[in-house]
Amino acid sequence: MPKGKINRIKTYVRGLDDNLKGGVPEGSVILLVGPPGSMKSSIAFNILYFNALKEDKRSVYISLEETRDSLIENMKGLGMDWNDVDRKLSILDLGLIRSRVSELENMDWIQVFRRYVKNLKKNIDNELLVIDSLPVLKTMAQFDDSRRDLFKFFEWLRSMKLTTIIVHEIPMDKLEFTEAGEGFLSDGIFHMELKRKGTNMNLFMSTMKMRKTEHPRDYFPLIFDEGFEIVKS
Secondary structure, three states: OOOOOEEEEEEEEEOHHHHHHOEEEOOOEEEEEEEEOOOHHHHHHHHHHHHHHHHHHOOOEEEEOOOHHHHHHHHHHOOOOOHOOOOOOEEEEEEHHHHHHOOOOOHHHHHHHHHHHHHHHHHOOOEEEEOOOOHHHHHHHHOOOOOHHHHHHHHHHHOOOOEEEEEOOOOOOOOOOOOOOOHHHHOOOEEEEEEEEEEEEEEEEEEEEEEEOOOOOOOEEEOOOOOOOOOOO
C-alpha cells in the first residue's frame, strides 16, 4: 500500500462512496443515526451484505432490538438474501446474548457482550461489526459514568481492529446526542432524515462527520432502486 494511503470500507450506497474518497476509513467507529423508519438498519445491513458478497469480508451483525429471523426476512424483502452470504455474515440477536449472560452469572452484561465479540473476532476473524442499537446497548450495560464508559467501549472496538457501525435512534426532526458524547467520540456520523412533502415522506442522508476524509456535508435524497443511492443534483 502506498505511503499515506488509507484503507477504506465501501458502503455500497451509490454516490456515497465517491463522496467519501472510496468509503469509510478502516477501523473507524461510525454512528448511523436517524428517527424511526429511516432505514438505519437496512443501510447497516447493506454495508455488511455487499462487503461479504463482493469483497469477501467477514462481518457480524448484532441486533439488540429485532430478532434474527425478523431481520433476515426484512432484508430479503430488499433483495439481500442472507443465504447468499451466510458463510461470511453472522447474525446474532439479544436472545442469544441473554442466554450467555445466564451462563456467566459472575459477569455483568457488557463484559459478556465484549467477551462474545472478542470470541467471534478470534474464531471467524471478522473485519466489520454492526451494533443495533446504541440506546439498547447503554440500557443493558448500565454504565456508571456514561461518557467515560462509552469512551472506553469505543476505544476497545478500535483496539479490536473492527470497522464498527453503531445504529442510534433519535427523535424525528431533532438531531441530539446525550451527555455521553457519542457524537464527539465517534469517528464518523451518517445522519438519516425524514421530511414530508405533501403526502410523501422523503428520506435524506448526510455525512455529518468522517475523520481522515474531506467530504460534503449536504443532505442528499436517498432512494432505493435495486440498491441504495444518494441522488446528487
